[in-house]
Amino acid sequence: MxxxxxxxxxxxxxxxxxxxxxxxxxxxxxxxxxxxxxDKGYCGTSGATAPSGTGVWYVNPDSKEREKAMQSREALxxxxxxxxxxxxxxxxxxxxxxxxxxxGYPFPKDEIGVSHRGTLQGPEYMKLMRKQIQKAGVxxxxxxxxLELLADEYGVAGAAGxxxxxxxxxxxxxxxxxxxxGGCAFLSKAxxxxxxxxxxxxxxxxxxxxxxxxxxxxxxxxxxxxxxxxKSAFYTWATFYYEDGTVIEGAGSQKxxxxxxxxxxxxxxxxxxxxxxxxxKTAMRKAQPNFFLSFDRLGIDPFxxxxxxxxxxxxxVRGTGGIHIVDETCATQVPGLxxxxxxxxxxxxxxxxxxxxxxxxxxxxxxxxxSGEAAARFAxxxxxxxxxRNAQGLSRASGVPKQPIVSSDAPxxxxxxxxxxxxxxxxxxxxxxxxxGLKASLDRLDSIWEEIKQGIGAKDGNVTRIREAAAMTATxxxxxxxxxxRKETRGMHRREDFPTIDQKxxxxxxxxxxxxxxxxxxxxxxxxxxxxxxxxx
Numbered sequence: 222m223x224x225x226x227x228x229x230x231x232x233x234x235x236x237x238x239x240x241x242x243x244x245x246x247x248x249x250x251x252x253x254x255x256x257x258x259x260d261k262g263y264c265g266t267s268g269a270t271a272p273s274g275t276g277v278w279y280v281n282p283d284s285k286e287r288e289k290a291m292q293s294r295e296a297l298x299x300x301x302x303x304x305x306x307x308x309x310x311x312x313x314x315x316x317x318x319x320x321x322x323x324x325g326y327p328f329p330k331d332e333i334g335v336s337h338r339g340t341l342q343g344p345e346y347m348k349l350m351r352k353q354i355q356k357a358g359v360x361x362x363x364x365x366x367x368l369e370l371l372a373d374e375y376g377v378a379g380a381a382g383x384x385x386x387x388x389x390x391x392x393x394x395x396x397x398x399x400x401x402x403g404g405c406a407f408l409s410k411a412x413x414x415x416x417x418x419x420x421x422x423x424x425x426x427x428x429x430x431x432x433x434x435x436x437x438x439x440x441x442x443x444x445x446x447x448x449x450x451x452k453s454a455f456y457t458w459a460t461f462y463y464e465d466g467t468v469i470e471g472a473g474s475q476k477x478x479x480x481x482x483x484x485x486x487x488x489x490x491x492x493x494x495x496x497x498x499x500x501x502k503t504a505m506r507k508a509q510p511n512f513f514l515s516f517d518r519l520g521i522d523p524f525x526x527x528x529x530x531x532x533x534x535x536x537x538v539r540g541t542g543g544i545h546i547v548d549e550t551c552a553t554q555v556p557g558l559x560x561x562x563x564x565x566x567x568x569x570x571x572x573x574x575x576x577x578x579x580x581x582x583x584x585x586x587x588x589x590x591x592s593g594e595a596a597a598r599f600a601x602x603x604x605x606x607x608x609x610r611n612a613q614g615l616s617r618a619s620g621v622p623k624q625p626i627v628s629s630d631a632p633x634x635x636x637x638x639x640x641x642x643x644x645x646x647x648x649x650x651x652x653x654x655x656x657x658g659l660k661a662s663l664d665r666l667d668s669i670w671e672e673i674k675q676g677i678g679a680k681d682g683n684v685t686r687i688r689e690a691a692a693m694t695a696t697x698x699x700x701x702x703x704x705x706x707r708k709e710t711r712g713m714h715r716r717e718d719f720p721t722i723d724q725k726x727x728x729x730x731x732x733x734x735x736x737x738x739x740x741x742x743x744x745x746x747x748x749x750x751x752x753x754x755x756x757x758x
Contacts, residue, residue, distance in 0.1 A: 225381060225392035229360070231257040232600035233593070234379055234393050236367045236421060237401035238264030239271070240582065241562025243350035244317070244589030245399045245596070250357035252597030257393050258359050259382060261366040261402070261416045261685075265351035266344075268403055269413040269538055269563075270582070273343045273452065274509050278583035279318045280311050287311055294580070298541075298572020299711035299722065301729060306569035309549070310580075313587040324349055340508070341582065343413075365391060366420065366685050368623070369616035370398060370428050376556025377428055378612035385685060394612065396600035397557045399592045400425055400544065404537035404563035405696045407645055408638060408689075411442065411533045412449045412511070418689040419537070419696035421564040425544045426695065427618040430553040431733040433545040433566040435696075435740075436703035436714045437573045439651055440539035441478065441532035443492075445523075448515035451533050452577065455505060455512060458496040462527055464489050479715070482532055482648040491527040534646050537696070540713065541567040541575050542703070545731055550595030551588050557599060559592040561585070568729055573712015619674075619735045621691040624684055626676030633678045634686040640669050641693045645700070654704055655717045663701045663738075669694050670736075695735065703732045706740035 233249040235242045238260030246258045260267060280290045291307045318338050322328055326349055328336045355361065367382040371394065379394040402421030406414035422432070442451035461472035461481065469490065471480045484490050497505070502524060506513055516523050537543055544553060544560035546569075551559050562585040571580050616623060625634070644662040645651050673694060679686040707730055709723040710716050732740040 226389035227391040229257055229391070229393045231255045231360075231379075231393060231395045233257075233397045233399065233596045234259070234395035235399045235401060235593070236380060236424070237403060237562070237564065238262070238361070238363075239268035239401065239403055239562060239585065240347065240350065241564070241585040241589035242399070242401035243347070243354055244586045245401055245559075245561050245593035246354045246359045247350070247357050248590045248593030249399075249597040250354065250359050252594055252601075254597035254600055256357075256359045257362065257395070258354065259362045259365045259367055259380070259391075259393070261364070261385075261420070263363045264354075264361050265347045267413075267416050269411075269417065270343045270585070271347045272413045272511065274340060274511075275343060275582050276340050276578035277318060277338070278311065278314055278579045279339045280315070282312070282315060294571060294574060297574040297712065299574070300727065301568055301572030301712070303569050310570050310583050310587045313590055314583040317586045317590060321346070321349065324353060362391065366688070367424060368684060368688055369614040370424050370558075371612035372428060372615055373610045373612045375610070377558045378610050380424070381614055383684065385683065394610070396603045397559065397596035399559045399561055399596050400564050401561045401589060401592075402564050404540065404543065405693060406535045406538045407642055407693050407697075409534045409536075409642075409646070410449050411444070411451045411535050411538070414535065414538055417538055417563070419692035420688055421560070422544065422699070423619065423621075423688065423692040423695050424615075425553065425555075425558065425560065426733060426735055427615040428555045428558055430555050430558060430560075431545040431731050432542060432699050432703075433729055433731055434540075434542035434568040434573070434703070435537070435699040435732050436542065436707045436730060437568070437712050438537050438540035438542050438700045439654075439713045439715065440535045440537070440575075441482065441648075441652060442535050442539060442577065443478070443481070443530055444533045445515060446529035446531045447519065449533070450512050450515065451535060452509050452512050454577075455494060455509070456492060458501070459492045459494050460496065461530075462491040462493070464491065466527075478532065479652070481530070482652045485532065486648055489529050492523075492530045493525070493527045494523045495525070497524055532648070532652075534651070536645070536700075538563055539575060539577055539581070541571045541573060542700070543567065549591065551592040552595060559596050561588040561592040573714060619691065619695075621673060622676050622687060625679035625682060625687055627678065628676070631676050631678045632672060633680055634690040635680065637669060637673060637677055637690040638693060641666065641690070641697055645697050652715065653717050654715055656705060656708070659701045659705045663698060663705070666694060666698045666701065670698065698738045699732045702738040703730050703740045706730050706732075706742070
């Protein structure tokens with residue numbers, strides 16, 4: 222038994238309190254499981270969804286509408302998405318959104334009273350989800366990041382962590398664990414992503430799980446240079462300019478992000494939302510009020526005045542890569558371990574390209590629902606809580622120290638984070654990839670990983686900072702190892718040395734490893750299978 226300050230037992234432990242974690246906890250509880258949810262922040266306000274307005278891939282069950290919805294991004298994603306999974310997600314999302322309406326979410330209505338359910342306001346949505354999971358009897362531990370999974374020879378058996386406010390250690394024994402910790406935005410200051418540092422990826426890897434689609438992680442979102450708000454849909458109505466006021470040709474096209482990124486390598490880029498009429502201005506402010514906050518504070522009218530823009534890195538939050546799932550329950554290859562939301566690969570419905578909201582929101586609520594449903598069944602089948610299993614912590618698998626080192630020679634976690642950011646933020650290293658550049662970055666990241674294992678410090682003494690630095694380093698290594706393996710340009714993965722799609726590489730790529738990272742392609746042996754599962758050696 223652990224010497225933790227708080228010891229609990231549950232059927233299902235959910236790690237992460239965003240939409241995926243909330244749906245997982247709620248569904249598991251309604252399936253008869255005793256559920257505990259731990260969140261690094263405050264469940265209901267932390268994460269990328271909570272402070273934002275988001276679109277939802279909500280499509281009426283009409284065959285023509287569904288066909289159009291599925292076709293909409295297939296080409297952008299390099300035709301790696303799976304129609305079977307798309308249909309499942311569309312069905313589940315339709316049911317879940319209608320359930321949200323039944324709970325009382327105030328969806329807007331048009332002039333004839335028709336409810337429009339294609340968007341959700343994050344604050345109201347997540348406040349409602351917290352209320353529902355509490356009503357279902359889920360115990361919530363806020364400000365309580367997981368630091369390691371627990372396991373024995375039969376599979377995962379819970380997790381251990383710390384309360385960042387009280388510094389009290391906790392240990393939760395559970396028969397099933399769902400990782401719903403979101404993606405990794407590498408502390409880029411994008412809105413709502415300060416808690417999204419890839420922690421769940423590291424937990425999963427230490428348990429033996431693999432990843433899929435990590436090369437599709439070059440997600441940069443347009444944002445004002447002075448703001449963290451990465452809601453980029455409004456830039457459809459923008460014109461982009463050089464500093465001298467000349468229009469940047471092609472910046473507003475489908476491939477405009479690449480034009481902007483290349484321009485930002487040498488000079489500033491400015492935007493103005495000058496293609497908007499008066500009616501649309503009102504609609505924009507109503508739909509995304511937080512988009513305008515920074516402008517209003519600075520006295521800038523974005524419709525008439527040019528303002529500097531940047532491309533802020535959001536990694537796997539808006540990328541598609543994540544923990545590899547092996548079946549329709551969102552299980553990993555580790556017994557008792559499931560993944561949902563941004564923590565799980567989204568290739569199944571997006572292929573090699575995604576963006577904000579829409580498919581992301583649909584995947585969060587759908588994968589959360591399925592993982593919660595399956596985890597409850599798995600746990601209850603065990604007949605009792607995961608007690609007397611003598612489960613051990615898995616952080617030893619990575620060799621990442623459990624405590625900050627106290628030494629004047631040891632690098633601080635902030636230095637490690639900065640070093641990792643220097644490899645993943647620059648456009649000429651990550652957006653415009655080459656084999657030489659990826660290998661050079663990977664060599665430096667491997668050195669950083671070895672440095673972490675030797676021990677690093679944390680100025681605030683918080684062990685969470687050590688795990689964050691290690692998780693970001695590991696995530697970047699899987700990204701670039703997969704990027705080296707995919708020698709073509711497909712989806713959001715762009716190789717300057719292989720600028721076209723290679724039809725022979727029409728497959729997904731698995732990756733993994735801790736001290737030694739690896740990546741391998743895999744294809745589907747069964748054409749009717751909803752997931753390509755066979756590793757190609």
